[in-house]
Amino acid sequence: MTRPSTWSASTSPAPDRRDPGVTTAELFLRNADNDDVGAWFEDRSYTYREVVTESLRRAALWESIRDPDAPPHLGVLLDNTAEYLFWLGAAAISRSVVVGINATYRGAELARLVDHTDCQAIVTSDTYGALLDGAPHAVPAPRVLRTHTAEYAAALDAVNTAREWEPATDDDLYLLIFTSGSTGFPKAVRCTQGRLARTGMHVASITPVAPGKVVYAPLPFFHTSALFTGIASALHAGAAIGSRAKFSASQTMPDIRRMGAVMLTYTGKVLNYILAVPPSPDDADNPLELAIGNEASESDIRGFAARFDCQVRDSYGSTEGMIIIRRDATMPRGSIGHSDDTIKVFDPDTGVECPRAEFDDQGRLVNAEVAVGEIVNTAPGGGFEGYYRNEEALASKVRDGIYYSGDLAYRDTDGWFFFAGRSNEWLRVDGENFAAGPVEAIVMRYPGARSAAVYAVPDDPVGDRVMVAIEVDALDVFDVADFDTFLAQQADLSPKWLPSFVLPTEELPKLASMKLDKTRLRAEAWRTPGVLWRPARGEALRPLTDDDVARLAPLLDRSTR
8 A cells, every 4th residue: 555645754854952842741741631542562552541640650659769869860670561661751750860771781781880870779570680689789679679579569559649749840851871882881871851852742743643643662662762763752742652572573563553553663673673574465554654763774774665665764863862864865875864064074083074085986985094084063952961970971972062973974075974884893904994884885785685794803913804794594595605706796895895704694693772783793703603714815705614713813812902
């Protein structure tokens, strides 16, 4: 079926972040008497009245146990369940702060996350309670609320919700959202009630979200995709938010059909994984009108739109909310789009705008060393509200009035942006510096490639070799000779970009945000079983043997000293 375009285009302006407006608490409370469906979690729905009632109960419980002399920070370590949504409501109503705890952290790192954000209580479940037991955090045991216990249920039953709550303000800190951790230990980004509410207003204004509609948000509720694009827009519009405990590629479309969801939020490889589910004749028979997110590949954007008969709107953005680069139908292949005049590419060392990219007659980028730089905002406004207890990180992001994203890119003469990786994704081969992004774009042309990660591994005596991990549908049909031939046929693949190591795999490691975990890939290097390698330039790829690994081991030892 062909869907009507009932909402405005992606060129709609972003909201004026300085304008005062409705708070997140108001977005919850104005639905206190609303008997429309406000939330779907797998096969269970809740009315808005139920969502607000349960939020008020948890707000009263929190008020009865919290220390009034300590920051009102509440850690939430839960899957995407109704409990999580209720605690988001409770924190908004009580003018408190939700610290979304990433369940992929363990031990000392988990404790560091909890203690750094001054959590005075934690809400968790039987799924994750053991993680806290193994982390030396400072939260006392009586303030670890375990939602699966009889004690928790009894405490909720005992609260008195008949009280007046002090109205929240636009500037009340509401969320501490950790960055993905793709470039080191994540930073806690501050988000006020006003910022979340305004973002929800903007998203609702440019999407099909409306009363009676459903927004499906499959990523964890500690992630901006679910919070900003999903929950905030649903609350503002009076639509329902839908999710399930954990993202499931095979259950996403069944959930969307059962819930009647018109919008899907995503980031990273979500579309890629849904597309990997075997196709069905009725794929296009669904209520979905729009998938909205970032970091999907061009092939996934086209494939998802065609297979599920919906629009896909992909853009570049960051947790801090300072830079948006929008795709456009007229952009050249490989571009991530265009942006406002204040968004540029700077040399981070000199603070000067980089020259535009130059290409040879084969389409190869020939001036990467000067054209690739960091994406910046030269006139940052009020969208970014800083990091919590991390002035050093803030100083590294905002220098001389310019916001530095930490992401690499280059621009062509027409001003189109091309993503080139993270700030730690430079490689140096035979004295030439280049970024991982352009190499990944080439590898992704290989038929059957679902995803690809390019990263540096140490060379002898200095510099790097190129390693690529490529995700394919089935290892038993991956043909190394065919892949090597493909690489040789890519005219825009510089000889120095040619991978020396290749790891074919059926699943690349992902962060909770569904972004590729390159930190893990770099650490494992060629020690993962199944690696192929090119011992010398001009040789073909062949399997890496145990003897090869032993000979290469000193390089990794040296690289960690």
